Amino acid sequence: MKQKKLHLLHNILFILVQWIPLSLCDLRYENLSSLGNFTFSHICLLIWTIITSSFIYSMTKQVLNKYNYYSYYYSLCLKLCFIVLMIGVCLPYLPLEYPILSQWHVRFSMLSGFIYISLCYHYLYILLKTYDKKAKLFIYIFTNFIILETYLYFQYNGISTLLELSFIFIISCFLSYLLFIDL
Numbered sequence: 282m283k284q285k286k287l288h289l290l291h292n293i294l295f296i297l298v299q300w301i302p303l304s305l306c307d308l309r310y311e312n313l314s315s316l317g318n319f320t321f322s323h324i325c326l327l328i329w330t331i332i333t334s335s336f337i338y339s340m341t342k343q344v345l346n347k348y349n350y351y352s353y354y355y356s357l358c359l360k361l362c363f364i365v366l367m368i369g370v371c372l373p374y375l376p377l378e379y380p381i382l383s384q385w386h387v388r389f390s391m392l393s394g395f396i397y398i399s400l401c402y403h404y405l406y407i408l409l410k411t412y413d414k415k416a417k418l419f420i421y422i423f424t425n426f427i428i429l430e431t432y433l434y435f436q437y438n439g440i441s442t443l444l445e446l447s448f449i450f451i452i453s454c455f456l457s458y459l460l461f462i463d464l
Contacts, residue, residue, distance in 0.1 A: 314326070314370075314374035314386060314387070314390070314440075323373065326370060327370060327371065330366065330367065330370045331367075333449055334363050334366055334367070336453070337397075337449070337452060337453065337456070338359070338363050340453065340456040340457065340460065341359060341400075341456060342359075343456075343460055344404075344456055344459045344460050345404070347459075347460060348408065348411075348459075350404065350407060355400065355403070355404070358396060358400055359397075359400060361396065362393050362396040362397050362400065363393070365389050365392055365393040365396065366389070366390060366393035368389050369385070369386050369387075369388070369389025369390035369392075369393060370386070370390065372385050372386040372389065373386065374386045374387070387440070390440075391440075394448070397452075398427060401423060401452075402420075402423070405419050405420045405423060406420070415462075419455075419459070422455065423455065426451050426452075426455065429447070429451075430444060430447065430448055430451075433447065
């Protein structure tokens, strides 16, 4: 019971935190890194990232546990993904003042996203072995999600707040669906 209350509190906090960037910028042409380093404190960006990534990490672990998928290497890669993200966010994104650190900020952050997407595809293909028809649907949905995110990337010439928030929102919905559906 205590774990369910904690999970509910975490979900509410996650949803509330996602609204902060919406009121601060043009979603299409700014990104959370520039917002966090120019508009408000870098500490706020770190807190936002910790809350968001811990939510996605815990949801991913719950989905893995639900479907009895235990892999040391997968777990290690999942942890690596979030460590790389935190390293990237800790680096300042101030291209005029710190051009090299800003480049590494972007590289680490994007690498984290690529690792996570790769892990999701790997897991979906593992599910395909056991739950053939439903897993094909999940792969189809996830692939369309990646196509949408790629479209947003090219439509707005790079990473935008819209792309970042839609990625987080859709991944959260997808994980929730996997967690609460019966296969």
